[in-house]
Amino acid sequence: MSSLYGGTSQRRVTVRDLAAAKESGEKWPMVTAYDAMTARVFDEAGIPVLLVGDSAAMVVYGYDSTLPVTVDDLLPLTAAVVRGSRRALVVADLPFGSYQSSPAQALESAARFMKEAGAHAVKLEGGRRVLPQVEALVSAGVPVMAHLGLTPQSVNALGGYRVQGRGQAGDELMADAKDMERAGAFGVVLECVPADLAARVTTSLSIPTIGIGAGPSTDAQVLVWQDMTGLTPRPARFVKQYADVRAVLDSAVRAFATDVATGAFPGPEHTYS
Secondary structure, three states, rough: OOOOOOOOOOOOOOOHHHHHHHHOOOOEEEOOOOEEEHOOOOOOOOOEEEEOOHHHHHHHHOOOOOOOOHHHHHHHHHHHHHHOOOOEEEEEOOOOOOOOOOOOHHHHHHHHHHHHHOOOEEEEOOOOOHHHHHHHHHHHOOOOOEEEEEEEEHHHHHHOOOOOOOOHHHHHHHHHHHHHHOOOOOEEEOOOOOOHHHHHHHHHHOOOOEOOOOOOOOEEEEEEEHHHHOOOOOOOOOOOOOOOOHHHHHHHHHHHHHHHOOOOOOOOOOOOO
């Protein structure tokens, strides 16, 4: 595969392709997806990696954090994204409470995502505290994406949604990243960390880094699609809005409602004889 973003190959992107992009210095985008229709749009646009994030807790299910969402909540969303895409590597988030207690629990949860939903990889949060889980998953043949920095599943322990990795904490994050690489993770998300730290981590690792609020030096960037398209009312500082889908939907539904109320819809062209 000569290029990750916009490549023409019909086969699925693999973790080996991501490793090759790291070696060649190619940057690539990752976007969240939660249903077949948007997954198809993103896949046809050339997005090489789709993340079925536990952010679904908020953008799909309406919770205030990622904590309430379950494996059973995310399985059908993951299956839909897999069915809606042909080329993208589909990564499924392991939700809070589905892997923390033991490596065996992590493997059981990951196996469900891969067997029942067809996911190609899983993502989990945390550094050295989840090292046994990462090692167990990799040993079992499960590709693992790590997630360091601001880990939303630990938001209560972190004291809120705050930048992570300043000062001595930066050394700890670097150590965690290297541990994840040694354990066999194929990539690591860096969320809400200082840009200079993200740059150092990216240079120090042979596996790709995926930034979200981590500056421009990571190997890839990821955003929640509802954030980048203007559906989220108050997105974080690190989000760039590329469209105003909220305004488009508002205009469309108001026009439909007006046509129904005035009798303009359905017209003869929408009616069977």
